[in-house]
Amino acid sequence: MIINNVKLVLEKEVIAGSLEMRDGFIASFSETRSQQPGALDGEGAFLLPGxxxxxxxxxxxxxxxxxxxxxxxxxxxxxxxxxxxxxxxxxxxxxxxxxxxxxxxxxxxxxxxxxxxxxxxxxxxxxxxxxxxxxxxxxxxxxxxxxxxxxxxxxxxxxxxxxxxxxxxxxxxxxxxxxxxxxxxxxxxxxxxxxxxxxxxxxxxxxxxxxxxxxxxxxxxxxxxxxxxxxxxxxxxxxxxxxxxxxxxxxxxxxxxxxxxxxxxxxxxxxxxxxxxxxxxxxxxxxxxxxxxxxxxxxxxxxxxxxxxxxxxxxxxxxxxxxxxxxxxxxxxxxxxxxxxxxRGVIAEGRRADLVLAHTEHGHPHIRHVWAKGRQVY
CATH class of the missing domain: 3.20.20.140 (Metal-dependent hydrolases)
Incomplete structure (x- = not known):
């Protein structure tokens, strides 16, 4: 699964890009948007570790x-x-x-x-x-x-x-x-x-x-x-x-x-x-x-x-x-x-795909989606 158009919160920086997870783990992430038609649009929200x-x-x-x-x-x-x-x-x-x-x-x-x-x-x-x-x-x-x-x-x-x-x-x-x-x-x-x-x-x-x-x-x-x-x-x-x-x-x-x-x-x-x-x-x-x-x-x-x-x-x-x-x-x-x-606990290749997609459009963090070991659970 690919999550596109997000702000990835890494250990030392925040970057705009996309992330791919496979078999319950983070396969890769990039500072570019994915061109895959089935990618989930994160609409510019923050993607955090679970x-x-x-x-x-x-x-x-x-x-x-x-x-x-x-x-x-x-x-x-x-x-x-x-x-x-x-x-x-x-x-x-x-x-x-x-x-x-x-x-x-x-x-x-x-x-x-x-x-x-x-x-x-x-x-x-x-x-x-x-x-x-x-x-x-x-x-x-x-x-x-x-x-x-x-x-x-x-x-x-x-x-x-x-x-x-x-x-x-x-x-x-x-x-x-x-x-x-x-x-x-x-x-x-x-x-x-x-x-x-x-x-x-x-x-x-x-x-x-x-x-x-x-x-x-x-x-x-x-x-x-x-x-x-x-x-x-x-x-x-x-x-x-x-x-x-x-x-x-x-x-x-x-x-x-x-x-x-x-x-x-x-x-x-x-x-x-x-x-x-x-x-x-x-x-x-x-x-x-x-x-x-x-x-x-x-x-x-x-x-x-x-x-x-x-x-x-x-x-x-x-x-x-x-x-x-x-x-x-x-x-x-x-x-x-x-x-x-x-x-777990970081966005890095090979780590568990425990992830939280959250936005702050209204001044407070609001959770849109959660993944646990690559499975969307919220």
Missing amino acids: LVELHTDNLDKFFTPRPKVDWPAHSAMSSHDALMIASGITTVLDAIGVGDVRDGGHRLDNLSKMIDAIRDSNRKGVNRADHLLHLRCELPHASTLPLFEALMSTPELALVSLMDHSPGQRQYVSLEKYRQYFQGKYHLNDQQMDEFEREQLTLAEAWSQPNRLAIAARCREQQITLASHDDATVAHVEESFAVGSTIAEFPTQLEAARASRHRGMQVLMGAPNIVRGGSHSGNVAAWELASQGMLDILSSDYYPASLLDAAFLLAADDRNGLNLPQAIALVTCNPARAIGLDD
Whole structure:
């Protein structure tokens, strides 16, 4: 198949031309228009590599669309996959929480239900995006390590992150923000919130460090990519680096991002942070890290469409010093390489034909078509 009359976003430049894909891979691209009568006219839109998402909680929203509502797995997975593709995401690491700040986390049967849906739909070939697994391990719980050990041999597992959402540190240095978030989430009165806060501190003291060391050791043994989460200080970063983290997810302070880069870790920030103009938790703004050359990867986190929007916003903002290829790299080749997927994320001969055709005629990126391994899926 040939896509004609497009602006190809390459690793270092944008060129006008055409692209040919064959057998699921990019066969060639050129700075000239194809004369083949069957070529698809891209009408001057941008042709990008398919987006690569390392951390999205989106799947859980479809399995539990409302409290105490369990949705059928095949329908939940299909709806989630459709939203990923409609957002231009052709490779997605579905983030599933192991250990929960409220009650010790989903039991193994609930976790297995979501993982089985990913594996079953992959096996049947009904997914349009390439779905892999990201296990988000909430450290301050007795159940976290046993649950992780039961799931760590899942073939689709590509990333593990170590999280600690206990009060007074990392994302929740501000106890006021902590109380505001969890009282709203769990509908707790002041007395219940006081008890919840004490309980989380007790759990963190007992389990955070033992679980951190044990899970990190299993990841090193199995050569699973490890990420930190919400590091706020240089000490946090040193702790994350010492156990083998290579990705720094959502550092909350500038000094933590700087220390992560010093240690050679890839700094990942939320695309919603870019779209909204700052962090909803009052932490460091992603655009500030971009302006200082300390941003490597963007993740849509809780809003899939933010990934493409954020890349174009960064490229359009002179504060960041990023051109369009550099901004697109944050959502394509950089995340792909961070987890060892070297067959995608760039427009180059021999790479997977995961592609997104998008225009900006109305001031925002709008997706017209998406291809996954050379097959048009949107």
